[in-house]
Amino acid sequence: MAAQIIDGRAVSKKVRQRVAQQAAQLAERGIVPGLAVVIVGEDPASLVYVRNKKRACAEVGFYSAEYALPQQTTQAELIELVRKLNRDERIHGILVQLPLPPHIDQKAVIAAIDPHKDVDAFHPVNVGRIMIGDYAFLPCTPAGVMELIASTGVEVAGKECVVIGRSNIVGKPMAMLLLHQNATVTICHSRTRELAQVVRRADIVISAVGRVGFVTADMVKPGAVVIDVGMNRDQNGKLCGDVDFAAVSQVASHITPVPGGVGPMTISMLLQNTLTAAGQAKDPQK
């Protein structure tokens, strides 16, 4: 039987409606949530994401400011901009689009962001808070994945969950969120032996590898929930995930598509975090 397709756009729409309502309430206190998006260089894919984020902000009534800096921008110049945004009262959230050009130290830039404005939850203070389950900000992509799993009605507690990929942005925080919901969590990576066998144990599989066709039908236990975090281009330049969707959807119980799965949720969680940051800011003129 074919799997049920998890509609990320529909789940995302519900989250954004809730965010828009709460933003309207904040507006009564004179606060308009503001997000600054900083991008260095002209990577076309990054420019698309930035445009999507700006559009999403406008939809929920947020203020947004885009800072598009040239590829040759120095680390000192970028950090100076971040410090300026830290002091800017209209800005509650700062997102520095990754990856940065190789001459810039990503860690130094992230460390310069005020943790109260770090709506990606990449600053070590916020990463530490995720680890202990005391969230200031949700890690956007993993939190979006949790919402998508919740939308299936499948319980996470006690389940075997396998996360493929161990990045600081997706794999590691993903494992923490699953653990906090009482899953049994395994993280696989490029050095994992018998990866296919490990993945086949999973009731819930989350793939964040970055390779087209990485997750094949033989790696998936019948009835498993499959979440595809991959954002790749196939040989025709079409956007696709890590999962062989046609084949795996014949085995899984629920599966996310790409596009229209995790991607829209990542942006919704970013909006949620910006709202949280704005709600914790001081009221203007008080």
Ligand SMILES: Nc1nc(=O)c2c([nH]1)NC[C@@H]1CN(c3ccc(C(=O)N[C@@H](CCC(=O)O)C(=O)O)cc3)C=[N+]21
């Ligand atoms: N500091 C930082 N924070 C990020 O959150 C961040 C980042 N850097 N760098 C790049 C990645 C990637 N990312 C995506 C967000 C939404 C979609 C998205 O909306 N995707 C749509 C399709 C978009 C399209 O058509 O190209 C979908 O899957 O349906 C994709 C990718 C956020 N990232």
